[in-house]
Amino acid sequence: MENSDKKKININGNTYTVIYSVVIVVVVAVLLTIASTALKPAQQRNREIEKKENILKAVGKAADAGNVNDKASYIEQEYEKYIGNNSYVIDLSGNKKDGDAFKTELKAELVKPEAERFLPVFVCKDGEQLRYVLQLHGKGLWGPIWGYIAFESDLHTVAGVVFDHEGETPGLGAEISTEPFQRQFEKKQIDNESNLPIIIQKPGGALNNHTVDGISGGTITSRGVQQMLADNLKLYKGFIDKIKSENENNSIETNNKNQEQ
Amino acid sequence: MSSNNGLKVFTTPFNSGNPVTVLVLGVCSALAVTVKLQPAIVMAISVTVVTGFSNLIISFMRNTIPNSIRIIVQLLVIAALVILVNEVLKAYVYDVSKQLSVYVGLIITNCILMGRLEAFALGNKPVPSFVDGIANGMGYGMILIIVAFIRELLGSGTLFGMQIIPESWYAANGGFYLNNGLIILPPMALIILGCIIWVHRSINKDLQDK
Numbered sequence: 001m002e003n004s005d006k007k008k009i010n011i012n013g014n015t016y017t018v019i020y021s022v023v024i025v026v027v028v029a030v031l032l033t034i035a036s037t038a039l040k041p042a043q044q045r046n047r048e049i050e051k052k053e054n055i056l057k058a059v060g061k062a063a064d065a066g067n068v069n070d071k072a073s074y075i076e077q078e079y080e081k082y083i084g085n086n087s088y089v090i091d092l093s094g095n096k097k098d099g100d101a102f103k104t105e106l107k108a109e110l111v112k113p114e115a116e117r118f119l120p121v122f123v124c125k126d127g128e129q130l131r132y133v134l135q136l137h138g139k140g141l142w143g144p145i146w147g148y149i150a151f152e153s154d155l156h157t158v159a160g161v162v163f164d165h166e167g168e169t170p171g172l173g174a175e176i177s178t179e180p181f182q183r184q185f186e187k188k189q190i191d192n193e194s195n196l197p198i199i200i201q202k203p204g205g206a207l208n209n210h211t212v213d214g215i216s217g218g219t220i221t222s223r224g225v226q227q228m229l230a231d232n233l234k235l236y237k238g239f240i241d242k243i244k245s246e247n248e249n250n251s252i253e254t255n256n257k258n259q260e261q
Numbered sequence: 262m263s264s265n266n267g268l269k270v271f272t273t274p275f276n277s278g279n280p281v282t283v284l285v286l287g288v289c290s291a292l293a294v295t296v297k298l299q300p301a302i303v304m305a306i307s308v309t310v311v312t313g314f315s316n317l318i319i320s321f322m323r324n325t326i327p328n329s330i331r332i333i334v335q336l337l338v339i340a341a342l343v344i345l346v347n348e349v350l351k352a353y354v355y356d357v358s359k360q361l362s363v364y365v366g367l368i369i370t371n372c373i374l375m376g377r378l379e380a381f382a383l384g385n386k387p388v389p390s391f392v393d394g395i396a397n398g399m400g401y402g403m404i405l406i407i408v409a410f411i412r413e414l415l416g417s418g419t420l421f422g423m424q425i426i427p428e429s430w431y432a433a434n435g436g437f438y439l440n441n442g443l444i445i446l447p448p449m450a451l452i453i454l455g456c457i458i459w460v461h462r463s464i465n466k467d468l469q470d471k
Contacts, residue, residue, distance in 0.1 A: 017327040024334060028341045035345055039352040046355035167362065170296045171416065171445035217442065 052079040058148035058162045059124045059131045082124045089118040094238035106137040131159050134236050138228025141220040142167040155240045161185040173221030184212040197233050200226040270393050274400030281404040282458045286372040290364050291405055292450040298421050300360045301409035305402025309395055311342045311368055316394030319382040335378045343368045373401055408453050416444035
């Protein structure tokens, strides 16, 4: 026994301690790198599916996402069917630019100088019906909030919205990501006269075309949503005006044609 | 360690050695992730995996760890396991990992882990250490699930996201019932936890202070 004890390395010596810590750190680092590299594709795919689901939900598609077994491939299919490659980026005056709308993140664009900002637009084609989905990003009470707003082809009537948040209070501000809150926005109209295109007001008051009920107990988050809509739609104004005037020209042309006939 | 037989190691954390109600460890996450049952269960499983394997690994290494960097080595093992769990959750149960957000990362600071490593894994063989870790994780998870059950039922009227309280009871549909918004907030979780500790101590007289 005594012999073997003497041959043992002194585990409390400095050399041993240093070598021990170096070895264990390297082993852990290698392990984590392998795990992170191996799992990255799956994580990336999850993020893409989530984004596609949000875009589709804004236009009222992918309603069965909660009930299907293979949610990922269901979302992929729906996205291909309604949107596919029908997305582009625009600059602030509404001109199309080169770029991948799906990879453009509004959050990153908002910190760039105005002239270099590109905004994503997704076009949903359901038969003859065209709908435009625009991205939103703003501030809630505790952290960022974001989402998508979908317009009918007149770019004036809201087809649907999707909001999500990072850390709003559950049961209060977090209610913005629930269906009952988001449903209210359907068929509302953008108020061009006011600074706030859609007003989120104290629940219980009379509602009109431009107002929806806020969340009691979630006033600051509600205001955040209202401000997010105002700020982001201002950025998209160039695009909205352009599509509107194109729509008008088209209808004038068809009118003229009809008259000629 | 004379009390080292397998069964006792396994059962203590569920009763007289429960990490949450007796040792009052891991309370922060017990408040944060118990609004709904599903995230609470995922959190319970994650913590159980981390306590089990960190106990196992540290117990294997216990005779080689230099005393002066003992705590650092323990933390390194815990941190590595937690990051692994977090990456796996992100890859395979993305929705839940979004709900748990930072709390998975915060398992690293959960005192149950360091407590079990120091108190048990450093002085015991790997198998009992593994059992001790798993049992402590499950003892923690048990409390989490009880709290989440009460909070989801009373706060949202659902269990696992499925409506339990009939829709027609709600005031909005002409009924008499309203979800209790207070239950959803963290302070109420603390009160529920206090009630559980109270019930536990009145059943198990050994735990009462004389």
